[in-house]
Amino acid sequence: MTADSPAFSSSRWRSAARLALLSGAVSSLFAAGLSRAQPGPQIVAACPNWIAADGAAAYFLSQFDDGSLHKQPLDGPGVLLGRGCTRMAEGSVRMDRDAIYCIDGNWQNILRMDKTSGGQTLLRVGKPLRGSIKLVGESVVFGMAEGMDWNRLAVLPKQGGVPRVVASAMGSIQSFDADSHGVVWLDQAGAVWSASLAAPSPGRPSPPPRKLNDARVCAQGARVATDCGLVIDGDFVFLSVQPRCAGNDPCPKPTARIERMGRGGGGWVSVAFSQNSIRGLQIEGDTVTWADCIAGTIARMPRRGGTIRALQAPGACWAYAVGEKEYFWFNAGQKLDWSDCTLQRSRK
Numbered sequence: 001m002t003a004d005s006p007a008f009s010s011s012r013w014r015s016a017a018r019l020a021l022l023s024g025a026v027s028s029l030f031a032a033g034l035s036r037a038q039p040g041p042q043i044v045a046a047c048p049n050w051i052a053a054d055g056a057a058a059y060f061l062s063q064f065d066d067g068s069l070h071k072q073p074l075d076g077p078g079v080l081l082g083r084g085c086t087r088m089a090e091g092s093v094r095m096d097r098d099a100i101y102c103i104d105g106n107w108q109n110i111l112r113m114d115k116t117s118g119g120q121t122l123l124r125v126g127k128p129l130r131g132s133i134k135l136v137g138e139s140v141v142f143g144m145a146e147g148m149d150w151n152r153l154a155v156l157p158k159q160g161g162v163p164r165v166v167a168s169a170m171g172s173i174q175s176f177d178a179d180s181h182g183v184v185w186l187d188q189a190g191a192v193w194s195a196s197l198a199a200p201s202p203g204r205p206s207p208p209p210r211k212l213n214d215a216r217v218c219a220q221g222a223r224v225a226t227d228c229g230l231v232i233d234g235d236f237v238f239l240s241v242q243p244r245c246a247g248n249d250p251c252p253k254p255t256a257r258i259e260r261m262g263r264g265g266g267g268w269v270s271v272a273f274s275q276n277s278i279r280g281l282q283i284e285g286d287t288v289t290w291a292d293c294i295a296g297t298i299a300r301m302p303r304r305g306g307t308i309r310a311l312q313a314p315g316a317c318w319a320y321a322v323g324e325k326e327y328f329w330f331n332a333g334q335k336l337d338w339s340d341c342t343l344q345r346s347r348k
Contacts, residue, residue, distance in 0.1 A: 007300075026272045029092040043072055043343035047315060048331050050093040052100075059095060059115070060319070060330075063087045064339065067105055069113060072343065084111050091132025091162070094140075101127050101140055101158070106336040110140055110156065134178040136197060138292050141166075152282045153183055155197055167195040167209055174218065175230040179296035185236055186230050191239065194265075196344030212265035215239055236303065239268070240278040242291065258288065260305075271305045276320070284309055284322045293317035311346055322348075 042087045048060035057073045059081070062103040067085040072078040082085045085102035086092055092103040095115070101123075110123040111135065123140065130144040130150035144163075150336045153167040153176060169187050175187035182196045195209040218228035218241065226243040245251035256275040260270040272278075276294035283289075289300040296314035301307065313320060313329045320329040334339030 012024055014017060026155065026343060031304070042120050044333070044340055045070065045343070046273075046328070046333065047318045047332060047338040047341040049090060050135075050198070050318050051088060051319045051321045051328055052095045052096075053321045053326070054097075055324045057115075058321065058323070058328050058343065059100060061085055061087055061093055061102070063318075064337070067102075069093075069100060069118075071115070072214070072280070079118075081115070082113050082120055084120065087114075092129075094133055094135045096135050099158075101135060103133065103142075110142065112158065123156055123158075125154075125156065128184045131173065131176070134176075134183075136178050136180060138199070141175065141176075141183060141197065143173055149222075153178075153195075155186065164199065166197055167193070169193075172220070174220075174228060177230055177232040179232060182236060184230065184263075185336065186218060187226060188220045190214055190216045190222070192230070192239075192261075194263075210265075212237065213261055213267070215259070215269065217241055217243075229278075229281050231281050231283055233303065235263055237263060238271075238281060238288060240281045240305075242278055254257075258290075260303075269305075272301060272308060275299075275333065280320060281318060282322065289322060291316040291320055298329070313344065314340060315344070315347070 027147060027267055046062050048065040050061040053058045057071050059071050062068045067087045069081045069085055070078055070171045071081050076121040084104055086105050086107060091195050094101045098162040100113045101330045102111050105130050109125050109246050112121040112123055126147040129142055130145050134141040138158050140158060141153060143150050144152045144154055146152055146280045149172045151169045151173060154163040154165045162301050167183060171188040174186045174188060182194055184194045186192055187197045191214050192212045193209045194212050198206060200206040207304060217226050223251050225244040231238050240257045245249050248334050252274050254274040256278045257270055258272040258278060276292050279293050280291045285305060286303050288303045297310040298309055298316045298320055299310050316329040316333040320327060326347055329344050330341035331344050332338055
């Protein structure tokens with residue numbers, strides 16, 4: 001599994017990441033006590049902006065070259081799987097049991113790369129792709145642009161075919177998530193919507209999207225500029241709220257929070273508040289996980305609410321992964337260009 005969040009190209013998150021990563025040398029003494037010793041030589045690479053893991057290997061995408069995708073077995077030497085993924089948009093890479101899917105470097109199509117051989121298949125879309133992608137069953141769900149806005153959500157078979165639009169918005173879509181029950185998105189006005197991914201019966205139109213609730217604090221043009229992200233599971237919609245107090249930087253005091261509502265709609269409930277920052281929000285089983293870029297930690301809590309626990313992980317602000325038994329991330333080394341980061345592992 002991987003973390004997903006709004007795009008990381010802006011200066012506000014890069015400055016927070018640098019602050020967290022610069023503390024890596026000091027924090028590594030603490031992190032070493034939490035992380036299991038790695039077999040063989042230490043794994044050194046440029047800090048990635050995507051990392052995922054399964055029971056046999058970690059996979060990561062370099063953010064400093066031409067989108068090279070690497071496979072690092074947990075008990076052997078690493079290999080280069082291939083190149084061609086965009087390295088600029090977070091959430092634009094996903095993995096299932098057999099393959100890795102990513103938006104290609106031209107931002108027009110989706111590239112499928114076999115996890116074992118590195119063999120590539122281009123799933124053609126032919127329109128500007130926006131935001132993240134999601135894997136649901138045998139389909140890829142993605143956002144695409146019509147005109148200047150990111151305002152379409154579509155489904156494409158994993159083996160290729162004709163994309164099918166499942167939802168449209170009047171303006172930009174800020175964030176979305178999808179599963180077998182449907183797709184949920186946050187629009188530019190701060191409204192949360194839901195729609196089915198199922199193809200309509202012949203001769204019958206698809207049911208219209210249903211508004212679940214408002215999240216006006218996330219509206220573009222709100223009094224306080226706020227970054228928001230959205231993830232779902234079978235029961236709930238989770239919304240991360242990260243105010244920006246001055247310019248493009250996160251607030252200097254803990255103002256971030258996580259809100260939750262039922263999958264069918266209803267009121268919002270705060271399940272985590274007074275957080276430094278919330279990045280890479282994801283759900284794994286009964287646990288909600290995110291990276292705190294200011295504290296340099298991976299934070300997790302029960303999805304129904306409860307105690308928040310933190311794992312020291314300075315590099316998780318760039319990217320982190322929740323494997324079957326471990327967390328994975330890269331910590332920075334001594335070079336200021338982040339080209340000598342080291343892979344870290346910690347038991348759950």
